[in-house]
Amino acid sequence: MTFIDPECAAIAAAFARRDFRARLPDSIAAKDPMYRRSGASYDLKSIREYQPFDDPRAIDWKLYGRSDRAFVKEFYDESDDEVAFLVDSSASMGCAPVDEYRTFIGSMAYILLSLGMGVRLWTFSEGLSRRCVAARSKNAGGHASIAAALSALPFSGVTDTARSYALWRARGRQKRAFIFSDFHEPGLTLRAPPSGELFLIRYRTPFSALVERGAEAEVLDPESGRLVVVPWSASDEDAWLASDAARDAALAASPRSFFRRLDPGSPRAPVYWDVLERLYA
């Protein structure tokens, strides 16, 4: 499966027409690497002799010591064009419709790839996955690798979002990160990367969609294995909605973060658009 919503191509095209900045940057579009824009990434572009207009701080002093001539290193400017996807693959996510979850993430990746951004995807449960999947284009197997990673989501293990995010902060260099999770951990607070942004996409099934009012249910926690019997009444639902709203508010209150809750079955296109609006704000 490709996990792409059919309207994704149209959304990407429409957003590219509307926002000039969303068009493919010259640095990405240029076929000759020499014409790609230099920047501050770790991806080496070239080494050339020092010119008067160069910043003296860019001089490679090791080369100067070996050759007695001043050289500077140029790097590609690409760090701003890659985003990190942290995908919750714990057992709790298996309670929601997982294909819809995969499709949302796959579609989001497709749109970003279409707009010229790179996507690097990690999965997490107790901790961050050791390997990540990187894609730089929607073609040439870029999105296919994302889709393959989404297909392979295990939906097992216990969620530890804070630890996983800390691990990513230690490894990842992206300034913009997306976390897809149900955020069921109480008291969870996440801080955006330095001079970056954090996108929190909450995907969870309302409990009222599972149990009718007035009924009772045996609720099995997929992560802890505990079983409790829960009465579900109007007051219970009201309390649940209140606590859920408080959880949403706490997540949305993080500085330099973007929060959206996505319910199963709800329209996803507005969320895509909102994300793009924020991403290119």
Next chain:
Amino acid sequence: MPDASGLLGAVGPVAAALAPVALLLFVALRLRKRVYYPHELLSPKDDGRPAAALFRSLRLHYDTAIDAACAVIVGLAIAGYPGPALWKGPATAIDASRSMLAGLRGDRPLDEAARLLFSDGTLRGQAVFTLGWDPLTRRNTVRDVTEALEDADSPQEFAMALESSESFMSADYGLLSELSRRGYGGLTLLTDDASAEGLGVDVRRLSAKPPRYLALASAVWDDERERSVARFVTAGGAEIEALWELIADGSMRRAKPEDYEIIPSPSGFELSFKGQGLWAAQWDGRRLPFAAPGRPEPLSASGALSKRIVAALGSIGTKARAGEYGIVVRDGGGAGARGFVSVSRVDEEPYVLPPRLTRGAVVAAGMDRKADLALGESSFASPEAAIPFYLARAASGAAVAPAPRPRASPVRVGEGFLYAAAGGRRAFVVVPPSDEYAPSGRRTVVEAGTVPDRRLLVALALASLYGLKLWLAARLRGRR
């Protein structure tokens, strides 16, 4: 406090009522849905409180809990719980009939009853009622006289208070059940009636006096003598001292000798008059009012069958009307209507006429629920078939015309009451029944009656529980 054995008897009904509740609980548990969901996403409001387990269970099974409570209440109600409510304590009832005034003042059964209430420690402090008769409504009553007893300083004063407040005509012991219904238990009846036997009632028999009375035995129109005849029975040497003519307003004037004839009889005497009238016989200083009936109206007929019957009886009237005092024989329905005897023709006669119409004579009759008399071949052939018509006519001539409710206030006349003429009805008198003078010898069983179960309490409890159930349902389930 219910005893243990009684509660054991309630186990069966309660268990039977709980069985369907348990079945519903079992089915609900079987149908309970299992879902997978992170517990942290559920509302944590139930956790952490010591009573959370109890309330959580109640919220889970409030339906079943309320149904079980209702089942227990219904089961206990079936087993007789809660028991009868005797919350008002014991009570004493005084027979306020005419016989309680027999004898000389101070030595009457009423005086003895008053002394007993003042002297008997077991009766002191109890609520006191009288079983009497209300001349206004002409119904037997039970009246609370506890305040009169408390206000009286002596038995004599209490007896006088009762004499002024009670009519002392007759008493209905059946009204004791009314006291039970009101919540009084441990009833005591003070009466001079030697034939009264208590069933659940402590009957205190007062000393009855030797019979000395003058009572009316019958008052009929004698067709042969063309006079109205009133027959009296006497005992204990009672004799008529004077005869008074009653005026409609309750006043009296001495009867003239030419107005009546008096003839002694083996059991007493008989008075005969030229026509109908209201009179009062005086004996031992007392006055007994009575009515002498007039000539009954001839029978009238309405309908072909009725006309043939009345013609055969030889007293057909000129026109048929719903008379006040006459009797109209009519065809067809309308059984039991006052002033009418309805007849119908039937083929089969497997029954006899009602004894009230034949004075016990066996007269073959058919069955027609709509008519008073259903007559067939054998009925017409029997000479006794005329009895019902004769009796109906004789009854219609009585001056004591039955009135459903007197319109004027009754006037006390001696031992009875005079009801003045009103609304086209003749004046009539009401006197104590003959049993008040001469004991009938029949055994009278005085029952306390059954104290009603506290069904209202049970109903209120059930209503409250189901109201709670509805409220919880509206609150917990909400409205969609």
